[in-house]
Amino acid sequence: MLRMHEYPDFATLSDALSAQWMAIIQAKENSSFALAGGTTPAPVYRQLDSLLSASTAGGKIKLVATDERWVADADPQSNEGLFRQCLEKSNHVSSQEAQRWQLVSLKTPDAMPADAIPAVGKRLAEQLPAAFDAILLGMGADGHVASLFPGSPHLLVNNPDSLCVPATNPQSGQTRISLSLSRLVNTERIWLVITGREKRLVLDNAGADSLPISALLREATCPVDVFWSP
Numbered sequence: 059m060l061r062m063h064e065y066p067d068f069a070t071l072s073d074a075l076s077a078q079w080m081a082i083i084q085a086k087e088n089s090s091f092a093l094a095g096g097t098t099p100a101p102v103y104r105q106l107d108s109l110l111s112a113s114t115a116g117g118k119i120k121l122v123a124t125d126e127r128w129v130a131d132a133d134p135q136s137n138e139g140l141f142r143q144c145l146e147k148s149n150h151v152s153s154q155e156a157q158r159w160q161l162v163s164l165k166t167p168d169a170m171p172a173d174a175i176p177a178v179g180k181r182l183a184e185q186l187p188a189a190f191d192a193i194l195l196g197m198g199a200d201g202h203v204a205s206l207f208p209g210s211p212h213l214l215v216n217n218p219d220s221l222c223v224p225a226t227n228p229q230s231g232q233t234r235i236s237l238s239l240s241r242l243v244n245t246e247r248i249w250l251v252i253t254g255r256e257k258r259l260v261l262d263n264a265g266a267d268s269l270p271i272s273a274l275l276r277e278a279t280c281p282v283d284v285f286w287s288p
């Protein structure tokens with residue numbers, strides 16, 4: 059079930075989504091989320107950081123990237139580096155055990171993500187609950203979600219045994235690791251955060267297409283809430 063939520067601007071979108079997100083965190087002892095990287099969602103992460111910093115409610119939060127570029131943590135391209143930066147205030151406590159959230163990393167020292175799949179798969183299975191409370195996804199104008207890009211149909215098969223997959227950005231050749239389609243749809247909620255008319259058109263046509271976003275909408279068994287602003 060796809061529910062469209064339209065906002066006049068991104069600030070209003072971020073207000074609505076971060077409030078929904080905070081309510082889930084406050085209502086649960088433990089919660090878990092998968093977060094997209096890219097340029098769109100950062101203001102939502104910063105707004106959640108402010109809300110978390112001003113509240114003691116809610117227990118431990120587990121976070122994982124929906125996908126990660128295979129770069130050093132300090133690289134500006136790193137999604138995990140983006141999360142640490144955006145969510146810094148709310149996790150800035152004196153002792154490790156008191157930290158509000160734990161980032162389950164998709165990275166390893168391996169030279170290539172393909173070599174990391176067994177270890178990261180084991181880590182995801184051991185450190186995350188079977189289903190997320192929510193995943194926050196962006197979408198490329200080519201219809202990719204996470205690092206499931208068009209042109210890789212093998213990644214659009216719902217294989218429950220696969221938790222993470224190696225991927226390559228076809229435009230840049232950048233190597234990546236991504237949660238698999240089956241891991242992404244194992245969630246209570248899907249929040250798709252997109253802006254602009256071009257991406258809206260891609261989404262509106264997704265049902266008749268065979269894009270990664272089409273596969274996600276096909277395989278989703280939970281509500282898909284689209285947060286859109288011009």
Ligand SMILES: O=C(O)[C@H](O)[C@@H](O)[C@H](O)[C@H](O)COP(=O)(O)O
Nearest residue numbers: 094095096097098196197198204
């Ligand atoms: O690592 C990433 O880049 C994201 O996980 C990716 O899937 C992103 O959500 C889309 O590419 C949209 O990116 P923008 O929000 O920058 O348009």
